[in-house]
Amino acid sequence: MTNSVEIKNLDLSFGAVHVLKQLNLEIAEGEFLVLLGSSGCGKSTLLNCIAGLLDVSAGQIFIKDKNVTWAEPSERGIGMVFQSYALYPQMSVRKNLSFGLKNAKVPKDEINKRVSRVAEVLQIEALLDRKPGALSGGQRQRVAIGRALVRDVDVFLFDEPLSNLDAKLRTDLRVELKRLHKKLKNTMIYVTHDQVEAMTLADRISIMKNGMIEQLDTPDVIYSRPCNKYVADFIGSPAMNMFKGQLSGDTFHGEGFTVDVSQYDFDTHSRREGDAWLGIRPEHIVTGEAANGATFSCNAEIDILEPMGSDTLVWIDFAGQPVRVRTEGQSGLTPGESVTIGFDAARLHLFDSQTETRL
Amino acid sequence: MVDQTHTSAIEPSGPKPKKTFSRANIFLYGTLIMVSVYYLLPLYVMIVTSLKGMPEIRMGNVFGPPMEITVQPWVRAWSEACTGINCDGLSRGFANSVQILIPSVLLSILIASVNGYALSNWKFKGSEIFFTILIIGAFIPYQTMLYPIVIILREIGLMGSIGGLVLVHTVFGMPILTLLFRNYFASIPEELFKAARVDGAGFWQIYFQIMLPMALPIFVVAIILQVTGIWNDFLFGVIYTKPATYPMTVQLNNIVNSVQGVKEYNVNMAATLITGLVPLVIYFASGKLFVRGIAAGAVKG
Amino acid sequence: MTTASDSSSSMTKRPNRLFKNWMAKLASVPMILTALVVFVGGTAWTIVYSFTGSRMLPKTKWVGFDQYERLWDTDRWIISIKNLAIYGSCSMILTLFLGFCLAACLDRKIRYESAFRTIFLYPFALSFVVTGLVWQWILNPDFGLQNVVRSWGWESFTFNPLNDPNTVIYGILIAGLWQGTGLIMCIMLAGLRGIDEDIWKAAKVDGIGTVKTYVMVIIPMMRPVFVTALVLIASGIIKLYDLVVAQTGGGPGLASEVPAKYVIEYMFRAQNLGQGFAASTMMLCSVVIILIPWAYLEFGGKKRG
Known part of the structure; x- marks a missing residue:
């Protein structure tokens, strides 16, 4: 070529x-x-x-x-x-x-x-x-x-x-x-x-x-x-949610939550244990019924809503930080309400906290 | 090192090789240096001539450096050179010029800054018309206004005095300075002015507490503009003052172009240099601000 | 004290229009007086009195266009006008040309740019009197440039513009250019710096040479800068007075007289006010002739765009 x-x-x-x-x-x-x-x-x-x-x-x-x-x-x-x-x-x-x-x-x-x-x-x-x-x-x-x-x-x-x-x-x-x-x-x-x-x-x-x-x-x-x-931060709008934590074995320990990452597609040659970042895009967090079948799910409280017509950006308090979740336009959610959120391990992104490269 | 030049001969790599003395560069720097010589020559000639004695000048080379440095011409130019029957040198003119300069600069800038402020923030019916007349006035040859001003000055009893000349400088400095300040104040966000008015500040409060502190750079530009302009003035000095109150430029011209006595070229050049010294010092000290001042003045007018 | 408190106390009654912003109006009194009394009033007064036979003192003895007829019959005035025409056209062309070339040279990302700029501009800080006297000395035939070149061995070298009635105005031109080109260069340089860097890049990608880019692209783009420069040069030319007085005193004979000097001579030395008024009115006319097309181009054009 x-x-x-x-x-x-x-x-x-x-x-x-x-x-x-x-x-x-x-x-x-x-x-x-x-x-x-x-x-x-x-x-x-x-x-x-x-x-x-x-x-x-x-x-x-x-x-x-x-x-x-x-x-x-x-x-x-x-x-x-x-x-x-x-x-x-x-x-x-x-x-x-x-x-x-x-x-x-x-x-x-x-x-x-x-x-x-x-x-x-x-x-x-x-x-x-x-x-x-x-x-x-x-x-x-x-x-x-x-x-x-x-x-x-x-x-x-x-x-x-x-x-x-x-x-x-x-x-x-x-x-x-x-x-x-x-x-x-x-x-x-x-x-x-x-x-x-x-x-x-x-x-x-x-x-x-x-x-x-x-x-x-x-x-x-x-x-x-x-x-x-x-790159993960730069691409995607609204930006990816990032959580600090530790990776040990097939489990990511965040602040007050743990995620089973056995389904995560690791980069074989850069897989490492220890301090790490877990990233999840707002559009990959599901709410309500759909969350129950996900790798990880929990209840959290809705802080505010930003309806944008075609979809709604929901701000949720989770693991001590505001988390962005993108849902459909007519979500029917209200601020203050408790909601089930969840995500799949296959959709996650893990980064080493030192080198910041993908794990 | 050798290896690198070897490969680059086959395969261009890294920065493009540049000839230090390309034809274009020789032409460019050659032109600039030649023009620089033309520009620097008079300053150089002034300095060397003023340091030579008369016998050396009569012998010959204006461009040659002084063989024997003497400050006698400077002393004579300052305190002994004659204009007609007066023989007290440039010192009196210098004193007059300083006495003219300081009040003229202060008064003209004070008035023009307030005008500019009123024109940009407190527009009233007709204010733009007066401003337009003022700017057009800057293009009218001074000659058409010279005599009416003589009459005005005579009426208020200031003809021939330093006060009269101060007034004239204030009047003729007004168009350009007002323009300068008006444009500057107009560039300050209007929200600031509105916020101050909502806070209950009045005309002078806003001027002194908000606008003035923000306008310091433009004040410096205006001062440079006015100091050089007023110091270098000749026309108004010659018409509105009398021999006792002549500014320095007028006196310099009278000393050098006086027909009486033997021409003392070294004294003349010393006197010329002394007169030019004030604006030159300002020019070299202010650097970029001077350029900014004339650029601002050149916008229109 | 403040306008704000005044208006709040008289809330019920609508404040008088005239006293709205009265402080701003009061502060503008010096400007209004200058504009109306000195600029408009003074100019009108001079024009009116140019139709009188005033000699030592202004008198309202109407003589119609007599002063103007006499003016155009006077050799001294004709010489003045011719000199101004020569000086004006030469200085206009040369200042624009040299000013632009120098600015273009300085814009080529050269070393010591600010040093060169400082050198080219310093004469502008000097008084015309200083300029005139220095060049009078340099052009002095017995001790100046001519003498130096002769002493180098070129015995027949002649460069004595100030003492030859035919060339004296060019001697003044040398000094005038020395003083004024720096300013125009500075304005041109500012204009060149204001041109979008991408234009140069586009021209380079198009393969257009430097000189050709200047002539075909940059100069047409700098039209407003050239107009400003032109107005500046023109208003400087009409004011030409101090330089002549200092450098030649109008001589030899009347060979380097200029209109501004004519006016002052007749008003304040020859005590022939009417002539002075007529001559200054003619100067005003020439300014108007120059200024009107410019104002039309500048402000008439803006309305269309």
Whole structure:
């Protein structure tokens, strides 16, 4: 299998600050990879390195098996879309799209062909003669995507392209991006801090923290088997409930409760006994009748309810801490009421309390 | 080390090799250094000339460093140089300038800050119109207002006095300072002002207890702006004062451009340097704030 | 004492409009007086009296446009206007060009940026009188630049702008540029710093060279900054007075006269007030001619957007 983008031992430091540390990453042809992390984790920096907008301190970058570590951005065969759109404000949409091509001395016919093809794909034909200032945010971002598309390259880089848009437009454009990827089948590298965007768009997600990749896997695995406590906390909204305790044998001893974890799918090579974290997602805690058949069940008191229409977030006092439970929209529960809660061991997550890695 | 260069010749790796002396860099730094020479030359010439004796100046090179350093020109410029029949040097002008400067700066900033505060927080009917007139007024050539001011000053008995010049500086400093303060106060969250009003504070209470403490940086900017502006003024000084109350710039011009007597270039340059010293010290001491001041002044006006 | 307590005591009666915010109005009296009496009143007074035959003292002896006819018949005024036109156009073009180039140089992430900026800006802190006198000395033919180059062996070298009526205005221009370019550079630099970093990145990905990016993308984006700079330069040009007085005194002969100096000479030295008023009204007219299109561009444009 050929890799579209390959990063080997990449290091980047500004003075004494190490932004990226010994980073390795392989992205397959046609893959949609999302770099996800909170601000300052180095995800945008990594993207800028791939684009050639930042000089790396050490390591190599390959695009289509060509070493481009020292190549100029325009020679790397990439197109890039920015958070602030970065359209040239004094030029019409058509000029924005064709400016780079004209500069690269692409023949006029070819430019026109490409511009009209891209305009058709993105449905911006009607906007071609307008200036960016006369466009809405969503239209601008479409033009910005168009500017990357006309370059006819294999790798597209997106630097938080939807962050400047309002919630509704973001959802719409997200779907469009997914459709676009399905149609074009190009390699796309997409930086975001929004986990919903990451989960919905990505073939694989790379979760970054402090200039290192914490976990690189499909959205499904990231959600169901987070490799450490950080990833478990980061992915999922509302966040996972965490309980401190000790693991001995097949039993987890929490504060005032014990759970039989014999059904838990341990990572064979990192299984260890001693201090540990037990994590359970709010949506995996069941209430009422259903709880009786679960691995673990007990009674607890409801503190408050947060109805959100499609579902209700229930805050429950359990084991001396507030616990989030997600139930159906019309739960019929009331605050102060005592309720049976329970969960299955197969749905649990256990993390070593020292290394915070998955057990 | 050797190994590394060997591999990098085959396979690009690590940072892109950069030539320290690329063509673009030579051009860039070359230009900047040449322009810097043009900018620094006058300061340098002022300093060296003011430290030379007249015989050395007559011999020749303005750019040459003084062979024999003498402070005599500085002493003469300060206390002996002549303007017409007066021969007491720049010292009198310096004293006048200080006496003009301090009340002008205080008065103009006090008035403008209160104006700016009223304009941004206590808008009343017509306040914006007056402000617009004030800002447009800043573009009117001073020449059209010079004589009416002479009449006003004569009427209130301040013509030729330091007090009159203080008033003139206050009036002409008002547009830019008011703009500065108005924009600054407008940038303070309005909720703060509303909260204070709900708490029952009045016009002056809010000004002194809430706005003033928050506006300290802009006061510094305003002071820098006014001190350099008023110190460097020549036009108003020449018109609204008389020889006994001439500010330093006017006196400097009279000393250097006086047609009587032998030209003493070293004394002239010493006098010029002394006059320029106050704003220069402020400039070098204030650094970024000075830039901020002129940038704020440049927003409009 | 406070407005709040006043309004609460008279709750039943609606307070008089005029006394609402009366403290703010009182505090604004100096501003209102300045705006109305000095700026509006003073300007109107000067315009009105430019139609009189006032000489030593202002008198209401109406003479119609006589003063203006005489003004445009006076060589000294014509020279002043020509000088201002030359100085103005040169200084406008050169200040904008040099200011932008220097700002662009400083924006290239160079070392010692703040040192360079400090050097380029310090003349702006000085008085025009100081500037004029220094350059008078440097351009002094017997001891200054010309003499130094001659002493290096280039005997026929001539650089004596201040004593030649044809070139004296360029001598003043050298000093004016020295003093004023730093400010424009600073404004341009602030403008360049305000440009979205992503634009540069986008241009780099598009493979557009640095110079081309400046010309095709950055300069068009900086239009408002250029307009501000232009207004600043223009208002500085019209005020040109101190520099000329200090550097040349208007000489040789009348070769470096400028309108602002003409006004002051006639008002306060030649005791011909009417001429002074007419000349200053002409200066006002030129400002209006410059300012109206700018105000239209600036404020008329905003309404549309």
